[in-house]
Amino acid sequence: MLNNSPMPRTFRSPRRVGFLLAWAALLLAPSAAHGAFAVRAIELDDADGRIATSKLLEYFNLARCRCDHPVKVIVRITPDLAAKGRLRIVSGQSCLTTTDNKIKPECRVLFAGKLNEQRTDLFIDTSAAQLMTKSGGSCEASEELDYTISVFTDVDDEKWTENASKLTYSVDTKRPVAPSAAKNSDGTTRAPEAGESLVKVSFEQPTTSAEKNVKYQLLCERVKDGQPVLASPPGAEYKTRALLKQCRGSATTSDGGSPRADSRAADAAPRDGGVAEAGTKEAGATEAGPRDAGTPDQAALSPDASSSLPTGIAELDPRYICSAGFQSAGSYDIAGLENGLAYRFYVVSIDQRGNPSLPAELGEATPHLEEDLWERYKRKGGQAEGCAVSEGRGGARQTVVSVASLLLASLVLGGVWLARRTTRRRRAGAAKKDAP
DSSP states (O other): OOOOOOOOGGGTOHHHHHHHHHHHHHHHSOGGGTSOOEEEEEEEEETTEEOOGGGHHHHSSHHHHHHTOEEEEEEEEEOOTTOOSEEEEEEESSOBOTTTOOBOTTSEEEEEEEGGGOOSOEEEEEEHHHHHSOTTOOSOOOSSEEEEEEEEEESSSSOOEEOSOOEEEEEOOOOOOOOEEOBOTTSOBOOOEEOSSEEEEEEEOOTTOOOSSOEEEEEEEETTTOOOOOSSOOOOSSOOGGGSSSOTTOSSOTTSSOOOOOHHHHHHSOTTTTBOOTTOOOTTOOOOOOOOOOOOOHHHHSOOSOOOSOHHHHTTOGGGBOSOOBSSOEEEEEESOOTTOOEEEEEEEEOTTOOBOOOEEEEEEOOOOOOOHHHHHHHTTOOOOOOEEEEOGGGOEEEEOOHHHHHHHHHHHHHHHHHHHHHHHHHHHHHHHHOO
8 A cells, every 4th residue: 555644854954864874884884994903803713723822932932943844924903994005014022222213123024905905804924933933044053032013004194103002922942951871989980781672771861951841852864774673662752844844935735735725814814915924015105124024044944964873863753752751751661662772772862842952872782581590500500400481571581399299398397387386285184184
């Protein structure tokens, strides 16, 4: 049914209609058009997912740097499409100069863009090596360096201002001090002690080390061919480039496929030139200083090249591990060895981040069969028989007297003792009756 009721008075005037439409547009417009640009949070992500804050303590180690492990920096922002000025996301140590508030040359520019072109959260592909080193630096650094991922804005194109939200993490790529072989009372080095199918090795913690929470692990090899010893060695307590997944330069990822493209980064990247390549500048950027945030030199990422140790030991190949981790230095047995075969032993110390020391050699030893007292007696011409022989712990043979013989002897002796006692009592009773 057609409604012929008259139009409300409010909508008859074009001016009033325009005012209402403008007011509705103002109410429905995105808050980003009126709110100031802000950084809500900075997060780190890798192939395994979000890197928790608790995990950061052990994440940035020497192996991760040499692996150049892919890492994604996620910057959660409140956009401001009306904001003027530039935006930089930078990693390093105290990256602003105190005199003119410029970005220091040794810091890495991970992202460069304009404030009014950032519409969504930023997803920046980088690597552990870039986050752990200075521009042009290497993975070899002193221990416990604090780095920060900071967000800088520049409104007047002259001085940068640091946003309050930033992410601070600790970097430690320094190897712990290696332990050494234990000493005898006369000061000589204590050699490994061979037994039957095992060898005991002894080592001491370094006296010059100030490391805390250090662990130790033993490695060994066959002397004749340098091959690993155990068929199923324990897991590695340390971290090396070879033990990490998705290192830069490898042809495949951890699942054997080609490196994956992250759709989030593509979806989040503003168009119209809003995001420049990591370490580059958009047109019109004039500041000098921050260098290209490229990967450190490959020589800085590779393992120690000069080593007199065998390759498998020098590279800490986990196939050469022959013990679990130990919390303290001391003497430990390595069992499951083949008698008559020579072995060489090493030890490494491991800090709380998983950084291993260089291997320290402990010496060589050859396990052998051991001769017990019974075997020695027979070898020297002993003729005694009648004893049962059983296998004891560790394969040692032990002589034991027959249980049945012991029981029989006990019964005979007990019967003799009981008969004598009964006889004495009878005699004593008879003597009492004969007494006057």
